[in-house]
Amino acid sequence: MPSDSDTGGQAAKLRAILESALDAIITIDSQGIITTANPAAEALFGYAAEEFIGRNIRFLMPDPYRTEHDRYIANYLNTGQRRIIGIGREVSGLKRDGTVFPMHLAVSEFEIAGVRYFTGIIHDLTQSKATERALREAQKMEALGQLTGGIAHDFNNLLTVILGNIEMLESRLSDREQRDLAKEALEAAEAGARLTSRLLAFARRSHLEPEPVNLNQFVLSLTDILHRTLGETIQLSTVLDPSLWPVKVDPSQVESAIVNLAVNARDAMPKGGRLVLETSNARLDADAIAGLQDLPAGDYVRLSVTDTGHGMPQEVRERAFEPFFTTKETGRGTGLGLSMVYGLAKQSGGHATIYSEIDNGTSVNLYLPRSDGGMGTAAGALDDQGAFMGAGERILVVEDDERVRRLTVERLRRLNYRVLDAADAKAALHIIANEPAIDLVFSDLVMPGKMDGRDLARAIATRYPQIRVLLTSGYSEDVVRAAELRATRILRKPYRQTELAEAIAKALI
CATH class of the missing domain: 3.40.50.2300 (Response regulator)
Incomplete structure (x- = not known):
């Protein structure tokens, strides 16, 4: 027969195990009444230890588990038929704040002085389920990218024929009205090309082709489409530095970034507000880049998109650039918009930041390295349309x-x-x-x-x-x-x- 000291040592060892366990461990009697709960259970469900003891385990379960739990125990005690005990299964738990979360529950049983008890080990599956969802989203985007790429190839072949033939036809037209019609057809074909490019950018399948550009030109060229996209309740304004340095980026990706940021800002202002697109030169020294990860000191062009919307809490702001992270309801956001903007900045040798306060709006800043503007030129004569002519090669x-x-x-x-x-x-x-x-x-x-x-x-x-x-x-x-x-x-x-x-x-x- 074990001595009292042995019994006390075993109890101390058990307490140490329960207190150090990362998973929640809860013990109930045959009536479903909680007798013990470890600190991990307190952290997971949001209750203090004394709030567990003496209560039926049902209060930690959402329906239908809540209404069926006592029947599960009674059925097992009467028939020995196991549903969870010794097997384990994925179920749902209910936290104090009303959050329902996925969990894995493994149950074992034991007896003390003829009384039967059940111990449940609860592993929170929230993170792993989120990872699974993210993986499914990634696979979906991969499939969408492949499909979009195939369509884009065929569609761009058609557009190449349309553009080329209209251009050659336009050069032969002398009637002004006919030339205007040809010009309009060319513009429509180019719009189709831009649409294809944006589809590829959305699917993150576009090939980056950086070239020196002036961001002011892109902001100005997009104002018309942004006015239509944002609606009448959003006041759009621009503050553009007339002496802006050139940057070397992919033009189509810049367009997508500006549109993405503007649409996000619109969604943050459901009752209307003001959106400002601003460009400026930024000479960043060691002190200025202290808070900007992996950004070397130097000359940058800053593109800022600022809104007067509801702003972001700190926990959202810290994760805003993460792929698949979104605060929008299911079906209204992919969680890729800001991550694409961040990826563009980083791939271009720059950085992106977010400054936001609740009820005081949000400002997203892209820092892109200054370019020397040199694109290189090809030698040779030009035709009447400004195209380089060959020499019989x-x-x-x-x-x-x-x-x-x-x-x-x-x-x-x-x-x-x-x-x-x-x-x-x-x-x-x-x-x-x-x-x-x-x-x-x-x-x-x-x-x-x-x-x-x-x-x-x-x-x-x-x-x-x-x-x-x-x-x-x-x-x-x-x-x-x-x-x-x-x-x-x-x-x-x-x-x-x-x-x-x-x-x-x-x-x-």
């Missing part, structure tokens, strides 16, 4: 879409290039083997067959290093991000004649 066009191929050949001939064409990579390599005097291969990235544009570029670099390669694509970032393409220029579809001419001229340098 030989170009091989590789494109599986017959309409795009035919249009591209005609465009390049008008730019004074000698042009050959092929429908796929295999045919292109055959032509190169028999026509060694080719200066440039201009190939679509996505093509049917065993070799795509990436494989063709790699083969040319290996066998014919003197031949330059320019790829074109309307497809998504997952294809063009391949490491072997980093030294290869890519022209995004759809493109105007001047963009084609400049890209060809630069590739030939």
